[in-house]
Amino acid sequence: xxxxxxxxxxxxxxxxxxxxxxxxxxxxxxxxxxxxxxxxxxxxxxxxxxxxxxxxxxxxxxxxxxxxxxxxxxxxxxxxxxxxxxxxxxxxxxxxxxxxxxxxxxxxxxxxxxxxxxxxxxxxxxxxxxxxxxxxxxxxxxxxxxxxxxxxxxxx
Numbered sequence: 734x735x736x737x738x739x740x741x742x743x744x745x746x747x748x749x750x751x752x753x754x755x756x757x758x759x760x761x762x763x764x765x766x767x768x769x770x771x772x773x774x775x776x777x778x779x780x781x782x783x784x785x786x787x788x789x790x791x792x793x794x795x796x797x798x799x800x801x802x803x804x805x806x807x808x809x810x811x812x813x814x815x816x817x818x819x820x821x822x823x824x825x826x827x828x829x830x831x832x833x834x835x836x837x838x839x840x841x842x843x844x845x846x847x848x849x850x851x852x853x854x855x856x857x858x859x860x861x862x863x864x865x866x867x868x869x870x871x872x873x874x875x876x877x878x879x880x881x882x883x884x885x886x887x888x889x
Contacts, residue, residue: 769777
């Protein structure tokens with residue numbers, strides 16, 4: 734244990750010497766630095782601020798130009814799509830109205846055909862009724878003739 738404590742104390746002493754040496758070296762380097770004069774400091778600070786403003790104006794200008802360019806391009810694209818959509822809708826409406834007209838014509842034809850069929854049926858029914866009436870009248874006439882013949886034969 735005695736050896737370990739001796740080793741620890743030696744290590745601690747080395748670290749203290751290194752820290753002292755570091756701070757001495759650091760202080761020596763700071764003494765060698767040439768510091769700017771207040772006038773140089775103001776001039777260089779002004780240059781930095783001016784450069785930052787110039788670069789920010791350039792970035793702002795480019796951003797503005799690209800933004801307006803993007804809006805212009807998207808507006809033109811939307812307008813072109815709207816024209817295409819309107820054209821398609823007009824075409825669809827025309828074809829739809831043509832389809833509706835064709836359907837109306839078909840319905841009209843069907844309605845007129847149905848009406849003609851109904852009229853034909855009515856005429857057929859009338860003809861059938863008239864035939865039945867004629868047949869029943871003929872049958873009545875035939876019956877009358879038969880009755881007359883029977884009367885004549887009984888009278889004889």
